[in-house]
Amino acid sequence: MGALTAYHSFRLRPAQADEAIVGWYGGHPRGIRAHVWPRCRVCGNPMCHMAQLNAGPALNLGPWQRLTIFICHATGGRCEDWEPFKGANKVLLQATADDDLFDGPPTVRVYRRLLLAADPPTDERELILAGRRANREKEAINQLRIDKLGGGPVWLYGDGTPQSPTGRVPMRLVAQITTNIVTFDITPRGLAYVFIDPSDPTVDVGALVWQSGS
Ligand SMILES: [Zn+2]
Structure with missing residues (x-):
């Protein structure tokens, strides 16, 4: 395998038994204390957990070990949970990957927990150029x-693509999530995109945006 570039991606899929895990969808998130559990800035309700993804060869999180994604489902979409900076979704970063701590408030929805593994990398640039040639x-x-x-x-x-609020540069995609593996309550066939800000060292570097399916 050659060197990895920004064009390489790793397909996520349900993990088989004993396979290396890169994260999980749904369930109750690990290592999120109640006082940092995000609440929706629009309606004030605790958000629902979508996924936790761990740093590793397939996921460069800079100094962070884990990324946790939340979304507000308390008002059936009235909070505009697809907007990256409205406060109705949240991408949190953790300096340690704590697998034991269970904390946090009850939320309106808990998705089925599903462990994830990653396929070997795909060079997306190569794939698209080959497609173009054909x-x-x-x-x-x-x-x-x-x-x-x-x-x-x-x-x-x-x-x-959200622009970094501090650095005025495009944010970097770290994950793309469909409704195929877990039927997340974004519209069917919609896609969610998780970004982090390459110019911001704080825990608020993340942004989630999603687009509706047809
Ligand atoms: Zn809300």
Whole structure:
């Protein structure tokens, strides 16, 4: 395998027994104390946990060990949970990956817990260039409409990459989440995109945005 670049992504899929785990969807998150559990800035309710993803060869989180994703489901979408900076979703980063601590408030929804493994890397640039050469660029891009770590976002309705509030640069995609593995309560066939800010050293470096399926 050659050196990894920003064009490489790692497909996420349900893990088999004894396989190396890169994170999980759903269930109750580990290591999130009640006082840091995010509440929706719009409606004030505790958010629902979507996923925890661990730093590793497939996921560069800089100094952080784990990323935890929350979303507000308390008002059936009225909080505009698809907006990256509205406060109705939250990407938290953890300096340690604590697998034991269970804490936090009851929330309106708990997704089924599902352990995740990652496939070997795909060079998305190669894939798309090969598709272009074969006059099948759209098919190549559609192959990337999957759950994955890294690479580029496959947008459903145009580029929604959030700009870093502090650094005024585009944020970096760390994960893309579909509704295929766990039927997350974003619209079916919608896609969620998780970004982190390369210029911000605080725990608030993350942003989630999602686009609706058709
Ligand atoms: Zn809310």
